[in-house]
Amino acid sequence: MSKITAEYRLERAENNKIIIRFRKQNRDLSRYFTDFSVPEPISEEVLDALIGEALSGCGESPAVSAREIGRDELALQTDTEDEKALATFIQAFLDALGRFYEENEIHITRMFGSFVYIKRTGSGLEALKATPVPIRYCPLMRQLLREVGGKTAESLLASVESGDAANQTGLMTELINEVVIKGGYFDTSRPLNSCEANVLFGASETMSTAFRSGLLDAAVIVSNNLGTIITTNDSNTQGAVKRMTGLFLTSPSREIVATALKAKIIPVFPHTAVIDQLEGVKLAIALGYKRIAVSVAWMDNILLSEISKLEKDGVTLYKFGLCSTGIDEANADAMQKHADLIWSCASKVVRSSIEPEAIAQVGVKIPVHIMSEKGWRLVRNHLELTTKDRTGKTVSYESVVCSKGGEKPVVLNDGNEFRVMAAKQLRGCPDCPHPCV
Secondary structure, eight states: OOOOOSSEEEEEOTTSOEEEEEEOOOOOGGGTOSSOOOOOSOOHHHHHHHHHHHHHTSSSOOOEEEEEEOSSEEEEEESOSOGGGGHHHHHHHHHHHHHHHHHTOEEEEEETTEEEEEEEETTEEEEEEEOOOSOSBOHHHHHHHHHHOHHHHHHHHHHHHHTOHHHHHHHHHHHIIIIIITTTTTOTTOOOOOOOOOSTTOHHHHHHHHHHTTSOSEEEEEETTTEEEEEOSHHHHHHHHTTOOOEEEOOOOHHHHHHHHHTTOEESSTTTOOOOHHHHHHHHHHTTOOEEEEEEEGGGGGGHHHHHTTOOTTOEEEEEEEOOTTOOHHHHHHHHHHOSEEEOTTOHHIIIIIGGGOSEEEOSSSOEEEOSHHHHHHHHHHHHHHHHHHHSOOOOOTTOOOOSGGGOEEEEEETTEEEEEEGGGOOOOTTSOBSOO
16 A cells, blocks of 8 residues: 555565554553553453444445554455555555544653643643652743743742642642643644743744744644654644643544644544654655654653664754653663753753753753754754844854853843853853752
8 A cells, every 4th residue: 555654564474464553542551650550441342342343334345353452553454456446445444543542641741851741631631640740940931930820830839949749739730621631732622823022042932933034844743632743844843842841642633633734734534643753753754845844752862773773864853852851861862962952951960961062052941952063054044033033133153163061152132132142151050959859
């Protein structure tokens, strides 16, 4: 079958019959929660029902003689050797699988280092579980909570700064319900085009200005109810994420998939909303894109080493390492070796191991570390366009020389303009996140 897709693959069994391997959601939550789990939603009975639903909708179709439910895949053994005979069944099964996941909706998001479990219940979408906030202070956290306002935000800020973990988790779920869910972050009728920059040096903002300057023709990012997506211009890159603070599991929505396609966004897993940035880059390359940005978050930064191997045959990849709070040494090593831009967040290992290897830096409180000349190319472009947007002035940063050590250039936001100074001139930062983890 010639269709380019990440949602399934075909292979031959020893008897030459075809096995269909469908990508499924991995709902093992032990990665995020040590004391909480949810059952695998696709049981043998559910899988039989999905197969039956698909077969009933496609007339004559090859029989499925065996099935297997894996962590990441569903394997269906068919009784045919003809790939073309499977086309209608495959589409019908994907449709049934998509409806199932949409009806059994869950999400894992992250705010201030706390993982939050969200589920569709009888009363609507609801945050049900959160982990304690691993840090005591963060200037961004303080700013956002004060912007949000209200009793819950004030109480959460106080509990975090006092280290009151017992109350944090309940307050975090309340905040997600009051601000994130009611604010429409998971609204499947939301628009996916936007030119509004939400933070000065966010990943999507940097990608969006790169699109404006013709440095990119695709970006592999993540969006609520869509999973991994490929964006193709500045407005759909910015609009697809808004002020999302971290997304690690999500559920599909047919409504938002239709909106995405109209907005020239390509969902990599439209029926399952799987998050897999490696497969997203592979698909973007298969579709013919050559200048691709990709963002990878938290422990998935380990994928950067595999993603880097795809940078060949005229393909240029700009690799963003995000959500680094709490990462381990293996992920830090992958980021240091392969990422072009790294957001420090409240990561101890980023500050101790990665910061000294950076060739430039943006910001001091929560730095963005530039690790390569490619990364600086995007940052320089972002500085120039942002300066032009803010002041109307044309300012070039081409004279800035990237280097490690004391001469490393550090870009500071100084009112409406940017100021560049050497790292050795910086004083200690009294307003940085602490403790780093």
